[in-house]
Amino acid sequence: xxxxxxxxxxxxxxxxxxxxxxxxxxxxxxxxxxxxxxxxxxxxxxxxxxxxxxxxxxxxxxxxxxxxxxxxxxxxxxxxxxxxxxxxxxxxxxxxxxxxxxxxxxxxxxxxxxxxxxxxxxxxxxxxxxxxxxxxxxxxxxxxxxxxxxxxxxxxxxxxxxxxxxxxxxxxxxxxxxxxxxxxxxxxxxxxxxxxxxxxxxxxxxxxxxxxxxxxxxxxxxxxxxxxxxxxxxxxxxxxxxxxxxxxxxxxxxxxxxxxxxxxxxxxxxxxxxxxxxxxxxxxxxxxxxxxxxxxxxxxxxxxxxxxxxxxxxxxx
Amino acid sequence: xxxxxxxxxxxxxxxxxxxxxxxxxxxxxxxxxxxxxxxxxxxxxxxxxxxxxxxxxxxxxxxxxxxxxxxxxxxxxxxxxxxxxxxxxxxxxxxxxxxxxxxxxxxxxxxxxxxxxxxxxxxxxxxxxxxxxxxxxxxxxxxxxxxxxxxxxxxxxxxxxxxxxxxxxxxxxxxxxxxxxxxxxxxxxxxxxxxxxxxxxxxxxxxxxxxxxxxxxxxxxxxxxxxxxxxxxxxxxxxxxxxxxxxxxxxxxxxxxxxxxxxxxxxxxxxxxxxxxxxxxxxxxxxxxxx
Numbered sequence: 001x002x003x004x005x006x007x008x009x010x011x012x013x014x015x016x017x018x019x020x021x022x023x024x025x026x027x028x029x030x031x032x033x034x035x036x037x038x039x040x041x042x043x044x045x046x047x048x049x050x051x052x053x054x055x056x057x058x059x060x061x062x063x064x065x066x067x068x069x070x071x072x073x074x075x076x077x078x079x080x081x082x083x084x085x086x087x088x089x090x091x092x093x094x095x096x097x098x099x100x101x102x103x104x105x106x107x108x109x110x111x112x113x114x115x116x117x118x119x120x121x122x123x124x125x126x127x128x129x130x131x132x133x134x135x136x137x138x139x140x141x142x143x144x145x146x147x148x149x150x151x152x153x154x155x156x157x158x159x160x161x162x163x164x165x166x167x168x169x170x171x172x173x174x175x176x177x178x179x180x181x182x183x184x185x186x187x188x189x190x191x192x193x194x195x196x197x198x199x200x201x202x203x204x205x206x207x208x209x210x211x212x213x214x215x216x217x218x219x220x221x222x223x224x225x226x227x228x229x230x231x232x233x234x235x236x237x238x239x240x241x242x243x244x245x246x247x248x249x250x251x252x253x254x255x256x257x258x259x260x261x262x263x264x265x266x267x268x269x270x271x272x273x274x275x276x277x278x279x280x281x282x283x284x285x286x287x288x289x290x291x292x293x294x295x296x297x298x299x300x301x302x303x304x305x306x307x308x309x310x311x312x313x314x315x316x317x
Numbered sequence: 318x319x320x321x322x323x324x325x326x327x328x329x330x331x332x333x334x335x336x337x338x339x340x341x342x343x344x345x346x347x348x349x350x351x352x353x354x355x356x357x358x359x360x361x362x363x364x365x366x367x368x369x370x371x372x373x374x375x376x377x378x379x380x381x382x383x384x385x386x387x388x389x390x391x392x393x394x395x396x397x398x399x400x401x402x403x404x405x406x407x408x409x410x411x412x413x414x415x416x417x418x419x420x421x422x423x424x425x426x427x428x429x430x431x432x433x434x435x436x437x438x439x440x441x442x443x444x445x446x447x448x449x450x451x452x453x454x455x456x457x458x459x460x461x462x463x464x465x466x467x468x469x470x471x472x473x474x475x476x477x478x479x480x481x482x483x484x485x486x487x488x489x490x491x492x493x494x495x496x497x498x499x500x501x502x503x504x505x506x507x508x509x510x511x512x513x514x515x516x517x518x519x520x521x522x523x524x525x526x527x528x529x530x531x532x533x534x535x536x537x538x539x540x541x542x543x544x545x546x547x548x549x550x551x552x553x554x555x556x557x558x559x560x561x562x563x564x565x566x567x568x569x570x571x572x573x574x575x576x577x578x579x580x581x582x583x584x585x586x587x588x589x590x591x592x593x594x595x596x597x598x599x600x601x602x603x604x605x606x607x608x
Contacts, residue, residue, distance in 0.1 A: 015414065015418045016418070016421075016422075019418050019419065019421075019422045020422065023422055023426065027431070027434070030434060030435065030438055031434060031438065033438055033442070034437065034438040034441055034442070138595065139592060139595075142588060142591040142592060142595060143584075143588050143591075145587075145591060146533065146584050146585075146586075146587035146588035146591055147580075147584050147587075148537065148540060148541070148560070148580070148583070148584070148587070150541070150544055150560060150561070150564055151560060151564070151576065151580040151584065153564070154563075154564045154565070154566055154569045154576060155569070155576070157566050158566060158569055158570055161566075162566070162570060192591070196595065250427045250430070253429060254541075265429075265430075268427070268430045268433075269433060269545070272430075272433055272434050272437050273437060280434065283427065283430065284426060284427065284430065284431065287426060287427035287430065288422060288426045288427075291421075291422075291424070291426065291427075292421060292422065295421050295424075
């Protein structure tokens, strides 16, 4: 790694810290500004002023917000991520992590399917360039991408569950045929973007001299496409994959809602609607940190692949 | 081309909703014989569970989409996306770093989660304010709708400018190295003049492409929020609310027209924007064009 690159990396990471701090404080204050607090939810029907006061004191919600924030951050540094107020007896991490794991597994499967379809589709469209098949293929996947998931889900559930009876809607864990439908629905919208990117990448490689050379020396078309074109065209795909990675852990809200999947997106919505402060904050911090890291990784790879992108240099003169 | 025509129709319908609609979108007829009717000559897309004309509700939903996207484009797209992108790309240095790092985090947080949180928190707070507005201004029942609108726009905008500003920045970054910018700097042109006269024209095409490829996502945010009951609330019509009424699996089984009547126009809308975005990218990158 070049020295400039290492410095750049350190600068980026140092920038991430204050920004994450500001963001976490804003979210911290935001969720506390909502009317109603975890104590209301916690007590439910048994609500009375006295018990509520006592609980607020116990959780520290009676303190001023900046003070609560400092306490939270202090605990965070000691590795204590707070407690859930909806599931008493559980810490925020115990609520979040198993659900993140469920969402991540589904997300990885969906991503693999999306790339497994998107990349060949992109190659196909690029090779079919100049014929009507190229725009037709891309338009088809753009049309699929245009269907909101909350429209696709009831229609597909109706066809596959009610009419064909292939699956049912119960959650039986990740390794059960019932997840085929939700994973398929999660993967479909991303295919258009991947295919389009791959197509553009292939086309820009196709006109390279080494491809012409390969054709000229009489290599079979298939060999040229596979080894000379596709392999080089895959390089820029690193960006797409890198930027998709953190999204894996955040889950697909509508899929989780409709299919009753105990994933993180559904949990997040619940935690927002029936405020569970520490769970929301943990989710936001967790998600943001993943994204920031992935962004830095992609930027670095950009710099490695294309030295013309002079990352992080201030303007001289 | 077809995409452009459809978008024109869609926005036209939204703009002139009172003229295009055949019924009052909010006036239902609760008698059994008027509810959940299949499409007919009287109700082109049938009626919903409250006996309201779905076609007219769809037309007014297009108006909601129109207002929402216009508000987000003007604030998040033009002011923040274009403005901050130009500034970051041309100025460089700490200005660039600050803008891009903030953008990075905003693009990096689980966007939907935060939009949901913002919308949920502020929605719960608007009751009193809406009441005050109703008492003290000319606004009547629209007060609440207006506030809800401000909330969902306000919740979306912080996350809507980042993509565009990145595109603008990278283009501005390339242009500022060109000789004509250097020449302008040497004769002492102001930053504002250089930005608007020399860099903006070169950036504009990419900005338009960036916007158009983001349009479906922006409009989709409102639809998703309303679907979850966190966007505009009934009786105001939105594709999200109509779809959510028709998306229950049993409802869909018995009365598919509720879901499909609202879903087809918005799917075509997203599709048209997707196609348009694709075509614009081709125009800028003739090397990879489909035509």
